[in-house]
Amino acid sequence: MSSEENKRDPELGNDAAPEGETAEEIEAPEGDPAAPETEATEAPEVIEGEPSAEEEPLLEVDGFDVMVEELEATRLERDQYLDALRRLKAEFENSRKRQERDRARILSMASERLVQELLPVLDNLDRALEAGGDIREGVMATREQLAAVLAEEGLLPVASDGQPFDPNVHDAVMGQPSEEHEEGTIIQTFQRGYLLNGKPIRPAKVVVAQQV
Numbered sequence: 001m002s003s004e005e006n007k008r009d010p011e012l013g014n015d016a017a018p019e020g021e022t023a024e025e026i027e028a029p030e031g032d033p034a035a036p037e038t039e040a041t042e043a044p045e046v047i048e049g050e051p052s053a054e055e056e057p058l059l060e061v062d063g064f065d066v067m068v069e070e071l072e073a074t075r076l077e078r079d080q081y082l083d084a085l086r087r088l089k090a091e092f093e094n095s096r097k098r099q100e101r102d103r104a105r106i107l108s109m110a111s112e113r114l115v116q117e118l119l120p121v122l123d124n125l126d127r128a129l130e131a132g133g134d135i136r137e138g139v140m141a142t143r144e145q146l147a148a149v150l151a152e153e154g155l156l157p158v159a160s161d162g163q164p165f166d167p168n169v170h171d172a173v174m175g176q177p178s179e180e181h182e183e184g185t186i187i188q189t190f191q192r193g194y195l196l197n198g199k200p201i202r203p204a205k206v207v208v209a210q211q212v
Contacts, residue, residue: 114149114153117149117152118146118149120145121142121145121146121149124138124141124142124145125139125142128142153196154196154197154198155194155195155196156194156195157192157193157194157195158170158192158193158194158195158200158203158204160186160189160192160193160204160206161186161187161188161189162185162186162187163185163186164184164185164186165184165185165186165206165208168200168203169193169195169200169203169204170186170193170203170204170206171193171203171204171205171206172206172207172208173190173205173206173207174207174208175207175208175209175210176188176207176208176209176210177209177210177211177212178209178210178212179212181209182209183209183210183211184208184209185208185209186206186207186208186209187207187208187209188206188207189204189205189206189207190205190206190207191204191205192204193205
């Protein structure tokens with residue numbers, strides 16, 4: 001070879017492969033991210049009988065739906081109870097008002113009837129005063145008429161003179177020693193007491209005998 005053939009182009013350098021030879025493939029170093037993946041990713045193993053990751057949200061949604069339905073049913077039942085309670089309260093108020101009206105009407109009718117029955121008594125008193133002179137008999141007759149009218153309404157006098165003292169219908173204003181009466185016996189009445197339909201409405205004011 002001549003000296004000119006042995007000379008190489010300085011730009012090519014010594015790395016140039018000789019003519020007629022193929023370059024070897026350069027493998028990427030192990031762990032290099034640029035290296036192509038040669039193995040396929042294996043699918044996760046599914047255990048038979050257990051829900052997969054895709055099925056679990058469905059179960060949670062179903063459970064939430066059940067809770068919503070139960071909540072709506074509870075609200076509906078609550079509203080029904082509240083409506084029933086409101087109706088019961090309204091019925092109670094209406095009944096109470098109706099009873100008050102009936103009571104007021106009965107009292108009004110009773111008062112009207114009683115006044116009408118007492119008008120003749122008032123007339124007799126007026127005639128007794130106009131007559132003049134001894135009016136004792138007229139007043140006595142009027143008093144008996146008035147007592148009869150009140151008795152029809154359930155008004156009766158409390159028995160007192162000679163009766164044993166009863167704190168339910170008697171009011172002892174004083175005690176008086178007495179040899180003729182047993183202790184606790186009523187010997188004098190200052191003011192007559194009355195019962196209305198068996199209920200004491202005014203106790204009799206009395207004097208009670210005491211031992212000497």
